[in-house]
Amino acid sequence: xxxxxxxxxxxxxxxxxxxxxxxxxxxxxxxxxxxxxxxxxxxxxxxxxxxxxxxxxxxxxxxxxxxxxxxxxxxxxxxxxxxxxxxxxxxxxxxxxxxxxxxxxxxxxxxxxxxxxxxxxxxxxxxxxxxxxxxxxxxxxxxxxxxxxxxxxxxxxxxxxxxxxxxxxxxxxxxxxxxxxxxxxxxxxxxxxxxxxxxxxxxxxxxxxxxxxxxxxxxxxxxxxxxxxxxxxxxxxxxxxxxxxxxxxxxxxxxxxxxxxxxxxxxxxxxxxxxxxxxxxxxx
Amino acid sequence: xxxxxxxxxxxxxxxxxxxxxxxxxxxxxxxxxxxxxxxxxxxxxxxxxxxxxxxxxxxxxxxxxxxxxxxxxxxxxxxxxxxxxxxxxxxxxxxxxxxxxxxxxxxxxxxxxxxxxxxxxxxxxxxxxxxxxxxxxxxxxxxxxxxxxxxxxxxxxxxxxxxxxxxxxxxxxxxxxxxxxxxxxxxxxxxxxxxxxxxxxxxxxxxxxxxxxxxxxxxxxxxxxxxxxxxxxxxxxxxxxxxxxxxxxxxxxxxxxxxx
Numbered sequence: 001x002x003x004x005x006x007x008x009x010x011x012x013x014x015x016x017x018x019x020x021x022x023x024x025x026x027x028x029x030x031x032x033x034x035x036x037x038x039x040x041x042x043x044x045x046x047x048x049x050x051x052x053x054x055x056x057x058x059x060x061x062x063x064x065x066x067x068x069x070x071x072x073x074x075x076x077x078x079x080x081x082x083x084x085x086x087x088x089x090x091x092x093x094x095x096x097x098x099x100x101x102x103x104x105x106x107x108x109x110x111x112x113x114x115x116x117x118x119x120x121x122x123x124x125x126x127x128x129x130x131x132x133x134x135x136x137x138x139x140x141x142x143x144x145x146x147x148x149x150x151x152x153x154x155x156x157x158x159x160x161x162x163x164x165x166x167x168x169x170x171x172x173x174x175x176x177x178x179x180x181x182x183x184x185x186x187x188x189x190x191x192x193x194x195x196x197x198x199x200x201x202x203x204x205x206x207x208x209x210x211x212x213x214x215x216x217x218x219x220x221x222x223x224x225x226x227x228x229x230x231x232x233x234x235x236x237x238x239x240x241x242x243x244x245x246x247x248x249x250x251x252x253x254x255x256x257x258x259x260x261x262x263x264x265x266x267x268x269x270x271x272x273x274x275x276x277x278x279x280x281x282x283x284x
Numbered sequence: 285x286x287x288x289x290x291x292x293x294x295x296x297x298x299x300x301x302x303x304x305x306x307x308x309x310x311x312x313x314x315x316x317x318x319x320x321x322x323x324x325x326x327x328x329x330x331x332x333x334x335x336x337x338x339x340x341x342x343x344x345x346x347x348x349x350x351x352x353x354x355x356x357x358x359x360x361x362x363x364x365x366x367x368x369x370x371x372x373x374x375x376x377x378x379x380x381x382x383x384x385x386x387x388x389x390x391x392x393x394x395x396x397x398x399x400x401x402x403x404x405x406x407x408x409x410x411x412x413x414x415x416x417x418x419x420x421x422x423x424x425x426x427x428x429x430x431x432x433x434x435x436x437x438x439x440x441x442x443x444x445x446x447x448x449x450x451x452x453x454x455x456x457x458x459x460x461x462x463x464x465x466x467x468x469x470x471x472x473x474x475x476x477x478x479x480x481x482x483x484x485x486x487x488x489x490x491x492x493x494x495x496x497x498x499x500x501x502x503x504x505x506x507x508x509x510x511x512x513x514x515x516x517x518x519x520x521x522x523x524x525x526x527x528x529x530x531x532x533x534x535x536x537x538x539x540x541x542x543x544x
Contacts, residue, residue, distance in 0.1 A: 098351070166388035170450070172349060174401040174457055175378035184404070189391050 037260060041253030049254055054220055054236075057245055064255055066222050070137070070230035071206065073223070074216055077141020078205055082148025083198055089149070090156025090194070095182050097157070106154075113150035120146050121211030129215060135229035140216025144205040151204065155197025160190045196270035203266040207259060209234035233259045290319065290521050292508075297322035297461060297491040298343060298380075303357035305338055305347065312338045315357070316517045318510055320461070325483060325492045327506035327523065329499060331538065334512040336495045340463050343493060344380040345373040361461070378405065381454035385466040387446035389438035389453075394421075394430050397438045397449055401457035416456050424452035425482050444475025451482065462486065464494040468501065480505050499539060503527050511535045 048063045055062030089109075093102055124143040129135055163186050171181040187194075212218075212235050223230035233255055240252035298320040305313040313335045320326050320343075328336040338347065345366065347353045359366050366376050378401075389397050398417045407413055417434070421427040426448040430441070438449055447467060454462055464483075468476040483492060483505045496502050502509055503523060510520040511534070519526060519535045530536045 164388070166384060166386055167390060169346065169349070169382075169384065170388040170390065170453075171400070173344060173346060173377055173382035173384075174404070174453065175374050175376075176400075176404045177374050180404050184400075185390055 034260065034264075037253060037257040041250060041255070041257040044250040044254035045257065049251075049258075053222070054251075057248070060247065062251075064231070064233070064236055064251065066219060067231040067233045067236040067255065068258075070216070070219065070223055070232045071234075073137050073226070073230060074141045074144055074212070074232055075202055075206060077138060077226075078144035078148055079198075079202060081142055081145025082152055082201065082205075085145075086149045086152025086201075087156050087194065087198075089153040091160065091182065091187070093153070093157040094160035095178075095186065106157075109150040109153050112146075113154070116210075117143075117147055117208050118210035118213075121213060121215055124211065125214040132227065134227070135215060135217035136227045137216055137223055137230045138226050140212050140230065140232065143211040143215045144208060147205050147208060147211065148201045151201035152198055155201070156190075156194050159193030159197060160186055162193065163189045192273050192276065196274045199266050199270040199273070203263045203270075206266075207234055207263060209238055213238075290508075292319060292321040292324075294324055295322045296320070297362070298493075299358075299360045299363075300342070301358040301360075303339075303342060303355070303359060305335075305342065306354045307350065308352040312515055313342075314515045318517055318520045320491060320493055321508060322491050323487055323489070324507040325487050325494060325505050326508045326510065327502035328493065328495045328510050328512060329497075329502050329538075330512035330518075332497075335515040336510075336512045337465055339512065339517075340465055340493060340495050343461065343463055344377050344382055346377075346382065348373055378457050379459050380461045380463060381457060381459035382463040383447070383450050383454055383465065383467050385469055387443065387450050387470070389441070389446050389449050391437065391439060393435045394438050394441070394449060395434040398452050398456050401453060405457060420452040420456040421449075423455050423486070424448045425478065425485075426452055442475070444471050444478060447471060447475070447479060448482065451479075451486075455486075459490070461491045461493065464492065466495055466497060469497060476501070499527075511538060513538070 046063075048061055050063060050068065051065050052061070052063035053066055054064060089105065093105060096102070097105070121143050124139050124146070128139040128142060132139070167185055167189060168181055171185040172178070176184070212232055216232055216235070217229040218235045218239060219229050219231040237252050237255045237259065240248040240255065243249070296319045300316055300318050300320075303313060303316045304311070316339060328339060330336050341347045342355065342359055343366075347355065355367065361376070361379065365371070390400065392400070395417055398420050399413050402413060402416050407416065418427060418431075421430065426445060429445060430436075430449075438446065441449060447470075451462075451467075468479045471479065480501065483494065486492060487507075494502075494506065506523045508521065509523045509526045511518045511526065511530075511532075513534055519530060519532045521531075526535065527539060530539060536542075
C-alpha cells in the first residue's frame with residue numbers, strides 16, 4: 001500500500017512538472033519573441049519610422065509610413081469583404097442551421113479555413129490581378145477578406161449559440177416574430193463575443209504575407225489609389241529581411257515589433273470585450 | 285368531442301379537445317380534454333416528465349419552435365381553434381403570455397425589458413411607453429422597488445425581482461391568458477410568497493394556467509387542478525375537491541405523497 005502511494009506520488013510529481021514546463025515554454029516563447037524584437041528593432045523605432053517613407057539604400061533614417069497606411073487600407077477592404085459575409089453566414093448557421101445544407105456550409109467553412117493562404121493569394125491573382133492588369137490594394141484586401149470569412153463565420157455562430165434558448169423563448173412568447181427575436185435579442189446578447197471574434201480574425205490576417213505578395217505586391221512610395229499596388233507591414237518585413245543591408249535588417253526588426261504589438265493589442269482588447277460580456281452572462 | 289363533466293363557475297376561456305403531442309416518435313401527451321375557466325387559476329400538477337409542461341406550451345404554440353413536434357386535436361381560445369390554418373402563432377402569443385421556470389430577463393435595462401413587447405408591436409410614443417411600463421410594473425408589484433432605477437440592467441435584480449420583471453414584461457402586451465411554468469421553483473420562500481400573492485391579484489383580470497411541482501402551492505393559489513401522469517390527464521376538477529376527495533386512486537397516491 002505504501003509503495004503504491006509512493007508510486008502515485010511520483011507520477012503526480014512528474015506529470016505536474018511536465019505540464020508546468022510545457023506552460024512555461026509556451027509563455028516563454030512569447031516573452032522571448034517580444035524581448036528579441038525590442039532588442040533588435042527597438043533602436044530603429046522613432047517618430048520617423050511612423051511618419052516617413054523608406055529611404056534609398058545607403059541613406060540612413062526613413063520609415064515605413066506607407067506600409068502602415070497600406071496595411072490599414074488592406075484591413076479596411078478585408079473587413080468590408082469578410083465581416084458582412086462571415087457575420088450573416090454565422091447568423092444563418094446559428095439560428096437556422098440544421099440539416100445537410102448547414103452541415104455542408106460548416107464543413108466548407110472549416111476546409112476554407114485550412115486552405116493555405118498562398119493558395120487564396122494565387123486565386124485572387126488569377127481572378128482580379130490578371131484581368132485588371134496590375135496589382136492593387138483592392139486585390140490584396142479581397143484576398144485577406146476571403147481568409148477572414150470562415151473565421152468570422154464560425155466565431156459568430158459559436159457566440160450566438162451561447163445565447164441561452166430561454167432568451168429566444170422569452171422573446172417569442174411576447175409575440176415577437178423570429179427575425180425580430182434574432183435582431184433585437186439574440187444578436188445584441190451575443191454582440192460582444194462576435195465583436196471580439198471579428199477583432200481576432202482581423203488581427204490574424206494583419207500578419208498574412210503570402211497572399212499579399214501577388215495581390216497588393218508592395219510599393220516603395222505612397223500608393224496612388226485603391227487600384228494601385230501598396231506597401232504593407234508583413235511584405236515590407238519580408239523584403240527588408242531578405243535584403244543584404246544591415247540598415248534594412250534593423251528596419252525589418254522594428255516593423256516586426258510594431259506588427260506584433262498591434263496584434264497583441266487587438267488580442268488584449270478582444271479579451272477585455274469578452275470578459276465584460278461574460279460578467280453580464282454570469283449575472284443572468 | 286364532448287366537454288368534460290366538470291362544474292366551472294365562470295366562462296370557458298380556453299378549451300382542449302383530444303390533444304395528443306409527439307416529439308418525433310416519443311409520445312408526450314395522450315388524448316387530453318379539459319377546459320380552462322376565465323379569470324381563474326388553473327394548476328397543472330404531476331410528477332416530472334408527466335407532460336404538464338408540454339401541455340402548457342400547447343396553449344401558446346411554443347411547441348411549434350421545437351423540431352419534430354406533432355400535435356393533433358384542438359385547442360380553442362374564445363372558441364377559435366388556435367391550431368387552425370389561418371392562425372398566426374405570433375399574434376396568438378400576444379394574447380397568451382408566458383412566464384418561464386427560470387427567469388429570463390433580456391440583458392437590457394429594466395425599462396427596455398418591459399417596453400420590449402409594446403415596442404415590437406408598434407408602440408413608439410415615449411409617453412405612452414412610460415405609462416405601459418409603469419402600469420405593468422405596478423401590476424407585477426415591482427414598481428416601488430425599481431422606480432428610481434429603470435435604466436439599470438435587469439440582470440442586477442434579485443432572482444425574485446427578475447421573475448416579477450418577467451411577469452411585468454408579459455403583462456405589458458396585455459394578454460388575456462398568462463401561462464406560468466413553475467414560476468417560483470427557483471425562488472426562496474419569501475420571493476415565492478410574493479409571486480403567489482401576485483397570482484391572486486392577477487386572476488381578477490387574467491386567466492392563469494400554472495404548472496407547479498409544489499402541491500401546497502397548487503392548493504394555495506389555484507381554483508382548479510389537473511393531475512397529469514404519464515402523458516394523460518388523470519383527474520381534473522375544483523382544487524378543493526381534487527385535494528380532499530380525489531376520485532382516482534393515482535391522484536390520491538400522488539397527493540398523499542405515496543410516490544412522485
